[in-house]
Amino acid sequence: MIKITLPDGSIRECEKGSSPMDVAKSISEGFARNVISAKFNDTVVEVTTPLTEDGSLILYTWNDAAGKKAFWHSSSHVVAQALEELYPGVKLTIGPAIDNGFYYDVDLGDKSISEKDFPEIEKKALEIARGKHNFIMHPVSKEEALQKYKEQGNEYKVELIENLEDGTITFCDHDTFTDLCRGGHIPNTGIIKAIKILSVAGAYWRGDEKNPQLTRVYGIAFPKQKELTEYLELLEQAKQRDHRKLGRELELFTFSAKVGQGLPLWLPKGAALRDRLEQFLKKAQKKAGYEMVVTPHIGQKELYVTSGHYAKYGEDSFQPIKTPKMDEEFLLKPMNCPHHCEIYNFKPHSYKDLPKRFAEFGTVYRYEQSGELHGLTRVRGFTQDDAHIFCTPDQLDQEFKNVIDLSLYVLGSLGFNNFTAQVSVRDLEKPEKYIGSVENWEKAENAIINAAKEKGLDFVIESGEAAFYGPKLDFMVKDALGRQWQLGTIQVDYNLPERFDLTYKGSDNELHRPVMIHRAPFGSLERFIALLLEHTGGNFPLWLIPEQAIILPVSEKHEKYAEKVLKSLEKHEIRALIDSRNETVGKKIREAEMNKLPFMLIVGENEESENTISVRRHGGEDLGSITITDFEELVSKEINSTLKSF
Numbered sequence: 123m124i125k126i127t128l129p130d131g132s133i134r135e136c137e138k139g140s141s142p143m144d145v146a147k148s149i150s151e152g153f154a155r156n157v158i159s160a161k162f163n164d165t166v167v168e169v170t171t172p173l174t175e176d177g178s179l180i181l182y183t184w185n186d187a188a189g190k191k192a193f194w195h196s197s198s199h200v201v202a203q204a205l206e207e208l209y210p211g212v213k214l215t216i217g218p219a220i221d222n223g224f225y226y227d228v229d230l231g232d233k234s235i236s237e238k239d240f241p242e243i244e245k246k247a248l249e250i251a252r253g254k255h256n257f258i259m260h261p262v263s264k265e266e267a268l269q270k271y272k273e274q275g276n277e278y279k280v281e282l283i284e285n286l287e288d289g290t291i292t293f294c295d296h297d298t299f300t301d302l303c304r305g306g307h308i309p310n311t312g313i314i315k316a317i318k319i320l321s322v323a324g325a326y327w328r329g330d331e332k333n334p335q336l337t338r339v340y341g342i343a344f345p346k347q348k349e350l351t352e353y354l355e356l357l358e359q360a361k362q363r364d365h366r367k368l369g370r371e372l373e374l375f376t377f378s379a380k381v382g383q384g385l386p387l388w389l390p391k392g393a394a395l396r397d398r399l400e401q402f403l404k405k406a407q408k409k410a411g412y413e414m415v416v417t418p419h420i421g422q423k424e425l426y427v428t429s430g431h432y433a434k435y436g437e438d439s440f441q442p443i444k445t446p447k448m449d450e451e452f453l454l455k456p457m458n459c460p461h462h463c464e465i466y467n468f469k470p471h472s473y474k475d476l477p478k479r480f481a482e483f484g485t486v487y488r489y490e491q492s493g494e495l496h497g498l499t500r501v502r503g504f505t506q507d508d509a510h511i512f513c514t515p516d517q518l519d520q521e522f523k524n525v526i527d528l529s530l531y532v533l534g535s536l537g538f539n540n541f542t543a544q545v546s547v548r549d550l551e552k553p554e555k556y557i558g559s560v561e562n563w564e565k566a567e568n569a570i571i572n573a574a575k576e577k578g579l580d581f582v583i584e585s586g587e588a589a590f591y592g593p594k595l596d597f598m599v600k601d602a603l604g605r606q607w608q609l610g611t612i613q614v615d616y617n618l619p620e621r622f623d624l625t626y627k628g629s630d631n632e633l634h635r636p637v638m639i640h641r642a643p644f645g646s647l648e649r650f651i652a653l654l655l656e657h658t659g660g661n662f663p664l665w666l667i668p669e670q671a672i673i674l675p676v677s678e679k680h681e682k683y684a685e686k687v688l689k690s691l692e693k694h695e696i697r698a699l700i701d702s703r704n705e706t707v708g709k710k711i712r713e714a715e716m717n718k719l720p721f722m723l724i725v726g727e728n729e730e731s732e733n734t735i736s737v738r739r740h741g742g743e744d745l746g747s748i749t750i751t752d753f754e755e756l757v758s759k760e761i762n763s764t765l766k767s768f
Contacts, residue, residue: 123135123136123137123138124136124137124138124140124173124174124175124176124177125176126145126173126176126177126178126179127176127177127178127179128178128179128180128181129178129180134148134149136148136173138173138174139172139173139174140172140173141169141170141171141172141173142157142160142162142167142168142169142170142171142173142179142181143157143169143170143309145173145179145181146169146181149181153181156183156184157169157181157182157183158182158183158184158189158192158193158308158309158313159181159182159186159188159189159191159192159193159306159307159308160179160180160181160182161179161180161182161188162177162178162179163177163178164178166188166192166305166306167305167306168257168259168305168306168307168309169308169309170256170258170309171259184345190219191219191306192219192306192307192308193219193308193313193314193343193345194219194220194223194224194342194343195217195218195219195224195306195307196257196307196308196311196314197223197224197247197314197317197341197342197343198217198218198219198224198225198226198341199217199257199294199296199299199301199303199307200247200250200251200296200311200314200317200343201217201224201226201243201247201317201319201339201341202214202217202226202228202299202301203247203250203296203297203298203299204243204246204247204250205226205228205243205339206299207246208242208243208246209228209230209233209235211231212228212229212230212231212233213228213229213231213274213275213276213277213278213279214226214228214276214278214279214301215227215228215229215278215279215282215327215336216282217301221606222342223320223340223341223342223343224340224341224342224343225338225339225340225341226338226339226341227325227327227336227337227338227339228336228337228339229278229334229336229337230337234337235322235337235339236322237322240318240319243319243339244317244318244319247317248314248316248317250297250299250311251311251312251314251315251317252311252312253297253311253312254310254311254312255296255297255310255311255312256296256309256310257294257295257296257307257308257309257310257311258294258295258296259292259293259294259303259305259307260292260293260295261289261291261292262291262292262293263288263291264283264286264287264288264291265288267283267286267291267293267302268280268283268284270300271283271302278327279302282302283302292304292305294307296310296311297311313345314343314344314345315344315345315346315347316343316344316345316346316347316349316350317341317342317343317350318341318342318343318350318353318354319339319340319341320340320341320342320357321340322337322338322339322340323337323338323340323493324336324337324338324493325337325338325493326493329491331491356603356604359603360603360605360656362659363602363603363655363656363659363660364497364656365497365498365499365651365652365653365655365656366497366498368655368656368659368660369392369497369498369652369655371660371716371717372391372660372717372718373389373390373391373392374388374389374391374392374395374651374655375387375388375389375392375498376389382502383492383495383502384490384492384495384500384501384502384503385501385502385503386498386501386503386648391668391669392651394668395651395662395666395667395668396505396647396651398666398668399644399647399650399651399666400483400507400647402535402665402666403507403532403643403644404481406528406531406532406768407479407481407509407528409768410479410524410528410768411477411479412479412480412481412509413478413479413480413481414481414482415462415465415480415481415482416482417455417458417461417462417465417482417484418455418461419454419455419485419487420443420452420453420454420455421452421453421455421460421461422450422451422452422453423442423451423452423453425453425460425461425464426453426455426456426460428460428621428622429457429459429460429463429618429621429622430557430590430591430617430618430621431456431457431460432453434456434590435456435488436453438489439454439456439487439488439489440453440454440487440488440489454486454487455484455486455487456486456487456488457486458482458484458486458506458508458510459508459510459615459618459638459640460618460622461484462480462482462508462510463510463618463619463622463624463638464622465480466478466480466510466512466622466624466636467622467623467624470625470626470627471512471625471626471627471636472626472627473514473626473627473628473629473634475626476512476513476514476517476626476636477511477512477513477514477517477521478511478512478513479509479510479511479512480509480510480511480512481507481508481509482508482509483505483506483507483508483647484505484506484508485503485504485505485506486503486504486505486506487502487503488502489502490502497652498648498649498651498652499648499649499652499653501648504646504647504648504649505646505647505648506642506644506645506646506647507642507643507644507645507646507647508640508641508642509640509641509642510638510639510640510641511525511638511639511641512619512624512626512636512637512638513636513637513639514626514628514634514636514637515565515637517637518569518614518637518639519569519572519573519576521639522569522570522573522612522614522639523573523576523577525612525639525641526573526574526577526579526595526612527577527768528641528643528768529597529610529612529641529643531766531768532610532643532644533597533599533609533610533643534766535663535665535764535765535766536654536663536666537657537658537663537764538599538601538609538657540599540600541597541598541599541600541609542579542580542581542582542597542598543574543579543580543581543582543595543596543597543598544581544582544583544584544587544595544596544597544598544608545567545570545571545574545581545582545583545584545593545594545595546584546586546587546588546589546593546594546595546596547567547583547584547585547586547587547588547593548563548567548585548586548588548593549585549586549588550585552586555590556588556590556591557590557591557617557621558591558592558616558617558620559616562616562617562620563592563593563616565616566592566593566614566615566616567593567614569614570593570594570595570612570614571583573595574595581595589613591613591615591617591618592613592614592615592616592617592640593613593614594611594612594613594614594640595611595612595613596608596609596610596611597609597610597611599653601653601656601657602656602657602658602659603656607653608645609644609645609650609653610642610643610644610645611640611641611642611645612639612640612641613639613640613641614637614638614639615637615638615639615640616635616637616638618638619635619636619637619638620635624636624638659718660718661718661720661740662718663764663765664720664757664760664761664764665761665764665765667697667720668697669697669698669699669719670696670697670698670719670720670721670757671691671696671697671698671719671720671721671722671723671757672698672699672700672701672710672714672719672721672722672723673687673688673698673699673700673701673723673725673735674701674707674710674711674714674722674723674724674725675700675701675702675725675726676707676724676725676726676727677726678702678704680725680726680727680729680730681700681702683725683729683730684700684702684725685700687723687725687735687750688700690750690754691750691753691754694754694757694758696754696757698723701713701714707724710722711724711738714740715740715741715742718740719740720739720740721737721738721739721740721753721757722737722738722739722740723735723736723737723738723753724736724737724738728747729747732747733749733750734747734748734749734750735747735748735749735750735753737753737756
């Protein structure tokens with residue numbers, strides 16, 4: 123008999139060789155019917171895998187993220203089989219699950235796939251799924267695996283297998299289809315009831331521009347048709363909220379081929395929005411004891427060699443800028459932190475000076491491949507709301523918790539109330555990915571975990587997601603459409619203070635190393651604005667939107683009164699403008715609605731004689747005729763209800 127420990131701590135005794143599905147059935151037949159994947163001792167296994175030793179078992183259903191991953195990965199196998207049958211000679215490469223669905227990269231030779239082909243692929247894949255074929259894993263020797271794919275003429279699978287060790291290679295079979303796969307499947311294809319091919323795109327083999335270009339087929343699948351229908355409705359909503367579409371319609375930003383890919387140009391309204399976000403954070407930062415600094419957009423290559431950024435970004439990013447002076451090289455800065463370290467080094471510090479909190483809205487540059495660029499969410503030049511805190515080890519806990527408070531204030535004031543926290547730590551099996559001593563890493567990781575616990579955050583620990591110089595805490599936010607995004611990050615760093623030889627004189631009159639905290643509540647202004655656009659659909663919080671109201675005079679003779687209303691609003695810091703064009707009020711209202719202006723103030727004969735305004739909300743709600751004072755109070759009340767206190 124073997125002992126199986128379940129997530130609730132209970133232990134079940136089973137016959138040696140029992141499968142995760144057997145364990146599920148011992149809990150309840152009803153529960154077992156919903157189990158589609160499993161993890162045993164931190165390894166994803168099949169639900170049919172024999173268990174031969176004591177260990178911990180997690181059983182997953184469709185409702186679990188890991189269950190969905192197995193479901194979508196299995197669905198990619200089914201779609202791959204459909205592609206093989208519909209496009210003879212196609213070469214398969216890899217087909218992983220992603221956040222929503224899956225993709226499969228294929229080499230179609232001289233063939234192509236377009237949107238008109240999607241229904242046929244879906245039909246064939248569903249036909250295969252209905253066969254209720256079991257997914258069966260089996261080990262193969264390296265020689266056997268290589269022979270199979272060499273016979274097929276599939277150089278991609280051959281390359282993958284050549285990098286694998288003999289004894290670690292497995293194939294997965296279902297129906298007549300076999301694929302190289304390390305595992306993690308649902309029991310059989312019959313569970314897949316709905317499949318949708320979403321799009322096709324070009325993708326370089328292994329993400330390298332020097333390699334052949336493949337066709338990436340994106341898809342998604344569900345255990346119920348109803349869920350697919352709901353998802354497609356959500357996609358349609360997302361399309362309407364796409365920040366690229368809204369940014370163009372609301373005249374916030376644009377891109378120019380002449381300026382270059384991934385380099386956004388902020389239009390006046392977008393620049394005003396950015397400025398308001400900056401002022402909002404600067405005000406909070408001032409209260410929290412931050413000092414603003416400004417650093418150049420470039421730095422000498424040696425600066426980034428010292429920090430470790432050159433080793434990470436040097437080869438694959440922007441190349442050095444050479445000057446007329448021999449051997450002098452500069453780089454566009456990929457990070458602000460090395461510059462801030464040098465600001466700290468400007469003069470000696472005592473423990474009495476600390477903490478030092480340096481903040482900057484600093485623009486950084488990273489070369490992203492053109493295929494990876496996406497509106498404002500993936501760009502080549504972006505502005506971080508960056509700050510670095512230099513403190514004593516004793517101050518670290520409180521400073522970290524203070525940063526958490528600031529981040530929560532930012533998220534709450536902007537309507538992101540649905541979030542969890544993620545603590546990203548090292549991958550202990552890949553120490554080469556990180557710089558610094560094991561001791562410093564352990565101290566940094568424990569500091570973050572303890573602070574998250576003390577602040578009562580709902581958090582998970584993710585191995586392998588740390589930055590190369592330190593662990594971090596990220597806020598994972600759900601938007602209005604239920605999509606998850608990473609917003610805001612806090613990192614603890616013992617390494618850069620060592621690399622830059624940062625010191626302070628302690629109470630013992632000896633020199634000590636400060637600890638460094640990196641933090642950016644927005645992350646970057648570009649990405650934050652993109653997500654805020656999609657979350658709000660362009661209906662920004664009233665305190666943030668650059669233009670809060672538009673005054674619509676009924677005719678030319680009411681323009682003077684409109685000016686009077688405008689001056690009164692400006693006195694109370696309400697941001698408004700007048701639409702004095704020679705157009706009908708109806709047309710002006712329609713255009714104001716399209717531009718998502720929160721309030722339309724209509725002024726005509728009656729309003730002028732009674733010293734009032736007729737107020738209409740964005741969305742069509744008529745608030746009737748009220749005094750200017752009443753309107754000012756209404757705006758003030760709404761702002762105070764959304765803008766949190768700090």
